[in-house]
Structures are given as C-alpha cells and as structure tokens.
Amino acid sequence: MTDIDARAAMHLSDASVSVELETQGMTLNIGPQHPSTHGVLRLVAKVEGERVMSVQPVIGYMHRGYEKLTEVRTYAQITALVNRIDWVSGFANEIPWIRAVEKLMEIEVPERAQWIRLILTEMTRISSHLLFMSSYPLELGAATPLMYALREREYVMDLIEGLTGGRFHPNFNRVGGVKPAAGGGSTQKKVSQDLPAGFFQGTREAMDRIDSVMDELDELVTGNEMVRARTIGVGVIPPEKAIEFGLSGPNARASGIDFDLRRDGEPYLPYDQVDFDVITEQTGDSFARYLVRKEEIRQAVRIVRQGIDNIKPGPLQAKVPRVLKVPKGQTYVRTENPKGEMGFYLISEGGRIPYRVKIRSASFCNLSILSWILEGALVPDLVAIMGSLDFVLGDVDR
C-alpha cells in the first residue's frame, strides 16, 4: 500500500466516524451466579444493545468427577452417586445404572420391583416437570405459578420421601430389586418386606391433585397472552438441528422428533404393559417445549395410575450374591429420563469395582445447542430460551 492510499484510508475511516455513530459491542458475563442460569452456568455473551451476537457457555463449575469416582467405588455405592447427577430426578438416574449392572450380572428383577421402579420413575418425571412448570414462568416474570406448581410437587416429594427416606436422593434401587421398607433388619424381615402402608392410596390422591393443578396452570400460564407472546416463535429448533446437536427428551419431541425410549428403546421397565402417548409438537419453539412437558405430566399421571392398578404382590428383591461381583464385559443402557436420554456405558473387568463408567447425561447434550440457538436472540429471549431447554447443572457437569 502506498502512502497516498494509507492517507485516503485514514480519511475514509474519519468520514465514517463522523457520519454514523459507531457503537461498541459489550461483553456481558451472565453467571455463574445469576438468577436464571439454574445453578452455576456461565455464559459469555457478546451483546450489541439488546441483541446477542454470540454466546459461549462455560461449564464445569459443578464438576464433581463422578466418572472417575466410579472407578474407586463399589457397584452399590455408585447408586448413591448417580442420584446426584440430575438432582431433581434422582430416582430416574438410578434406573439406567442399576439396569446396566443387572444386565451384566444377568439378574432377573421380580415383577413387583419393576412396577415400583416404574411408578417412582414417573413420579420423578412429574416432580421434575413440575419444577420446570414453576421455574419457567418465573423466568418470564410471573411469580405466582411457581407457588402453585411447587405446592403440588411437594406432595410427590413427600410420597417419595415416605417410601425411600430421601426427598431428592432416594438411593432406593438395589441390584436385583428395590430396598424393602425402613427398619427391615434380619429379625423383622417378614413384616417389613414391602412398601409402607397407604403409599398407593396416597399416590392416587396426589395424582388427582396434580391433575387439578395442571388445569389451574393451564388457565394461569398456557392461555396467557403474554406467555404466548414471549415464547411462541422464540428459540425455534428445527428437527435436523435437534438431531445434529444430540437433543433428546422433551426438547427433541418439541421439534417434532417422535422418539421416546420408553416406547422405542430397548425395553427396560414394564412400559409395554401401560398405555400412554408420546407427546410431540411440530413447531420446535419455546412454547412447544413448554407444552410437551406440560402434557408429559398428564401422561405420567396416567402411567402412575395404571402402575398402581397393575401391581401385584410378590418379592421386592431377586436372589443376589452377598458380595456383588460383576462378570467381565461391557454394556450400554439408556433410558428416557425427565430431562432426556440418560445412558451409562459400563465396562467391568470383573470384581467389585467397575473398570470405567461413561455417563451420557441429557442436560449436557441439550445445553450444547445454546451457542447456536442464542445467536441473534434478544437478551430477554436468552432467558426464555435457556429456561425452555430445562437443564440442570449437576446433570451437565457431573
């Protein structure tokens, strides 16, 4: 470039400065401590005014090293760990893990234990989705649905606590079945080998309550003009993008992907004996994701009711050796968790401790779409989209 050119360029740049106001982009650091990041997610957002130009999610603030921990824990101890991966649906996390161990050990689980697992998994789904139903309107600015949904969620949590002893971390599954009721020492084995009295009756009542609160929330949230204005057409995920980013669960089904591991996957609980619909929506926007979760609560209520009708007396636990030794081999088990597909890739070299466990968690993959979907969104939409993906940071970081 010659001298003259450089001078001309300088003049040109001067001219452009004087003619148009140049604005400078701003880096907005959202999180790790922020009201709507569901924990410790950090988003480094480049914004111009209200427009988000790019987003870089930063994760790992919750990393607890569970995959490494599994290499120094026995199989029974790991059940307590996997509870804490997605802490709002603790029981559902146990299923793929226990199932993987049982598959390698070739243990046949008694039918009653299978049904109890199914009922509790669906109750966990209800509680997880009710948490979404409460937190999502809050992110849009409505504070009242939070109280309504959490109030009913408490009934489900109470039932889970009454049955398992833990509200969030049931640790209820045993290899070969489920844990008998509390207080069951060797002397009381006969009387305590079943669920606490009144559990099924209480569950039925809780399901009725949840049906009625869903009607209430329909009126308060679903039909609300402003919720629709904030969510319809916001954060649209086309089906091919959903598949590209590995979305699963309600997020994928809201984009029109008719896939549910309860129906389409390798059978893992007696889902083939209950009647339920797989909810899909075609639009793929935030409102569709809201609708899918809302309807899944109703379907879960349906499944729980059928589970209670179908359950028969029987043993809770199969015959399992006192010291759990898993034969050499590897397996991958995936289940439909409230947040999406959860999988455990388990490698055993024999012995009491797994060789390696790889955890595929739903929220991690669902979160991976953030930087694509938030590009060009507005700052308020950032919260609306992030909330609609419904991830839990414990599930992301593990």
Added chain:
Amino acid sequence: MNFWLELVVKTVLVLILVVLPVALVVIFGELKISAHIQSRIGPYFAGGRFGWAQPLADGAKFIQKEDLIPAGADNPVFRFAPYVVLMGTFATFVVIPFGPDLAAENLDVGIFFLLAVSSLSTLGVLMAGWSSANKYSLIGGLRAAAQLIAYELPLVLAALAVVIQAGTLSLSGIVEAQANMEIFGLGIHLPYVLTGQILSFIIFTIAALAELSRIPFDMPIAESELTMGYLTEYSGLRFTMFFLGEYAAMISLAAVASTLFLGGYYLPGLSGDALKVAGPFILLGKTLILCFVFIWMRWSWPRLREDQLQSLAWKWLIPLALVNIVVISIFKVVL
C-alpha cells in the same frame, strides 16, 4: 411568605401526612395480596397481629444494611440518583387535590406540571443505571429511557382527552368539571370513565404501568435477566429510597388516574361540607382500588419484552389515543 419556603413546607407536610403512611399501607397490601394470590399467608407475626408492622420492620432492616458503592461507580451521580427518583415522584403530590380547596398548590397548569415532573424520576433511573459501573444496571437504565419515550406519549395523549373534555388543565378544575357535568339532563353526575373516557382510562392505566416499571412492563428491573437492572448495585438506605419511590410513584399515578377519570375526591351524591370532610378519604379509597389492580396484575402476569412494549405503544396506544382525542373533540363541539 417566600414562595420557595412555602413550597418546601407544603411538600414536606404532604409527604409526612400522606405519602409515607399510604406508601406503607400499599407495601403492606402488596405483601398480603401477593401472599394470598400465591396461596401463602404472608407476614403474620410482626406487630402482634396480621403482620401489620412488616413494612416498618423491612425498612428498619434495609437501613441497617451496609451502604455499598462499587469501586468503579461514578460516585456523586450514584449517590444523587435515588434523590432524583424520589424528587420526581414526590413533587407530583403537590398538585393533587385531596378535596375542594385542599391541595398543596392548586396550579392552573396542574396536569401539565404533574406529567412534566413525573418524567423526572426516569432521569434518576438513567443516572442510577449509568453510574453503577455495572452492565446489567446500564442495560436496565437504557431500557427505562427507551420505555419513557414509548409510554410517555400515550400517557400525555390520554390525559389530553380529559383536558379537552374538562376544558381546563387544573386538576381541581377537572374534578369540578366531572362533578358538574350533566348527561342528557338526568341530574346524575358521573365520573369521566363512565362518560366517554373509558378508552383514555385504559390507555392511561397501561401507560402508567409502564411508567411505574411494574409487571408486565418491568423490563428495567427484570430480575430474571438483569438481576435487578438499575437497582443491582444499590443497597441499604439508597435501595430503600428507590423502593419507597416505586410505591410513592404507584400511589401518585393511581391518584392521578382517580382524579382524571374516577372523579377524584368527588362522589356522586355528596356536596358541600360533607364532601370537604370525606374528600381525602374518597380519593384515598379510589387510589387504593387502583393500587390493588396494579398489584393484582403484577402477581398474575409475566413480563413483556422491550420491543413488544414499543410496538404496543407505537402501533396501538398512540394511534388509539389520537383517534380518541378526535372523537372526544367532536363530542365536545357537538354536545
């Protein structure tokens, strides 16, 4: 007496006698009403019964908090901003008539003065957002400024329709016009909201909600996106001032809406000395009813987006308000 001294004395008197007690009542109402909407009990123990002392206890707690000023803050502006917000809000009370001949200052251009000074508090919000040295605060402050441009026009145009019908800018004059208005010679004197101003009332209420930055228009605060918007860095007494200013503004706008549309201190059937005694209470009752509506909306609805407010204001409220003015003017000329 010196004009300025008189004004200061009157303002302080109105503040102590009216604004602070009513603000406490409305804050308590917000606590209780929101609790009942959310199927909670709300404050229960403070003060012995019903938790009536909860706003006082909250205020006492706020005052004890550390007064933080961020290191990068523009110190004088940061300190001054809460006073600007309060000043703009409190100044509106000077012209509100609480009864016949019962206003701190019965200005001939009362409504003009009122609309002018009530926009001042947005300046304070912008100052707070700018000086906090916080990006959330900055966005919140800029949103407040954008909101000012959007809602101030419909607010003024809706008030203008009333001014046209009443033929005066004085707030007392507007109330008297409502008290003296005869429709079809029936001998009943109804407030403006029932005599052709229903559209202005709706527009005014929506715009007032936006001016108050309350849900569904609380984008400048938007705690789920901007943590607390322009309030993020404020704590202690300064936060209390913003808090008080918010409720004082709510009462002020509710009182203005009552005065313009609901007949102010006037109640059909009352006149003379009875009106003089009951006037302040009638205005207070109407104000509190409107405050209840504001609280009710806040706890039932989510928040809109900034661009949605802009399109609501520019595509709906302003054209409607203009059409409204034309219609009211025609009626004024014909009838």
